[in-house]
Amino acid sequence: MEIKAFLFDLDGVLVDTAKYHYLAWRKLASQLGFEFNEEQNERLKGVSRMASLEILLEVGGIHVSEQEKQHMAEVKNNWYVQLISSMTPDEILPGVPEFLNKTRQAGLKTAICSASKNTPVILERTGLGKWFDVVVDGNRTSRAKPDPEVFLLAASDLHLSASECVVFEDAEAGVEAALRGNMRCIGIGSEEILSKANKVVPNLKNMDPLDVLKAIQNNHEKINSF
Ligand code: BG6
Ligand code: MG
Numbered sequence: 001m002e003i004k005a006f007l008f009d010l011d012g013v014l015v016d017t018a019k020y021h022y023l024a025w026r027k028l029a030s031q032l033g034f035e036f037n038e039e040q041n042e043r044l045k046g047v048s049r050m051a052s053l054e055i056l057l058e059v060g061g062i063h064v065s066e067q068e069k070q071h072m073a074e075v076k077n078n079w080y081v082q083l084i085s086s087m088t089p090d091e092i093l094p095g096v097p098e099f100l101n102k103t104r105q106a107g108l109k110t111a112i113c114s115a116s117k118n119t120p121v122i123l124e125r126t127g128l129g130k131w132f133d134v135v136v137d138g139n140r141t142s143r144a145k146p147d148p149e150v151f152l153l154a155a156s157d158l159h160l161s162a163s164e165c166v167v168f169e170d171a172e173a174g175v176e177a178a179l180r181g182n183m184r185c186i187g188i189g190s191e192e193i194l195s196k197a198n199k200v201v202p203n204l205k206n207m208d209p210l211d212v213l214k215a216i217q218n219n220h221e222k223i224n225s226f
Contacts, residue, residue, distance in 0.1 A: 001163040003184075003213055006103050007154050009046065010114035010137075012170035013188050013204075014096050015126055017116075018045060020083040025056055028076045034060040042193060046171025048115050048144035049073050077118075084118060087125040095205030100131040103209045109133045111154035113167070115144055134158055145173040148181025155183075166216060168204075169197070184216050 012018040022041045029036035040059050044052040053073050057064065064072070103110060111134040112119065119137035123129040134157040136150050143149040148162075155165050167178035170188045175197045178185035186201065187194030194200045199215065201207060 001161070003108070003166055003216055004160050004164040005109035005111060005133075005155070005158050005166070006209065006212075007111045007113045007151055007165050007167045007178075007183070008132075009167070009169045009171065009174050010112050010119055010122060010128075011116060012045060013168050014093060014112075014128060015087070015091055015122060016093055017084060017087075017091075017122060018170070020080055021045075021052075023083065024076045024080040025052065027079055028072060029056060029060060032060055032062055034062075036060070042172070046115060046145045046169070046173040046177075048138060049077065049117065051144050081118065081121070084121055084125065087122065089127045092126050092128060093203060095203060095207060096128075097131075099204040099207055099209065104131065106209050106213070108209065109158050109160070111136065111158060113150045113154050114138065115141070115150065145171065146176035146180060148177045148183075151178055151181045151183055155181075166212065169194070172196075186212060 008014055011021065021044065022038065025041065025044060026036045036056065036059060043055050050073060053069055100110065110132045112132050114137045117138040119135065134154050136153045136157065140153065141150050151167055152162065155162050162182040165183050167183050167185045168188055169175050169178060169185055172193055175185050175187055175194050179196060185197045186199050187197030188201060188203060191200045
């Protein structure tokens, strides 16, 4: 099947907002009286705000009412929004603008597929929006990754089938969502964490979309060549 679109996760793939999410969750944990480390934070990547809070509370062994959970999520989000409100285009990750330019020059469609309800602010602050045909974010989805909903909605917006799309993801839950949605997936980050992806690369620096296409079209299981 010919590949016609690249679908990109936002946090951790195109911009380094993962660090701001971590800072805000760690501050909440600290106020609740426990430490929250980067390894534990890995489980929060890609999953929705409320699902992230559930994991954080489980790590801290804390039980609270639904109402208190809503309040905690709001407090965390307010800190996070404060952190991202001063973002600039400089916070776009290395190699991303070049990769997106080449992707569009190659005639591929592009979509943002993010769990974040703060996607519009991030796109506006960084100027990333101009590269995308479609944006699907946490304001439009009801099921968090690893459910494939966000990717399937993007494919549907683009009038494409799942097998015509390739997903770029930095989170384990996101890789699983892509595969469950019957899409090929390039993991961005650590091979150890993203081992289920068809191919893992450290970042998009010096990557050529045409090499991604070639590798995907020549391999149906794991992609070994780039
Ligand atoms: C994802 C992040 O993109 O968005 C998660 O990887 C985050 O860490 C989720 O929890 C929801 O984001 P927000 O901005 O709606 O709280
Ligand atoms: Mg991510």
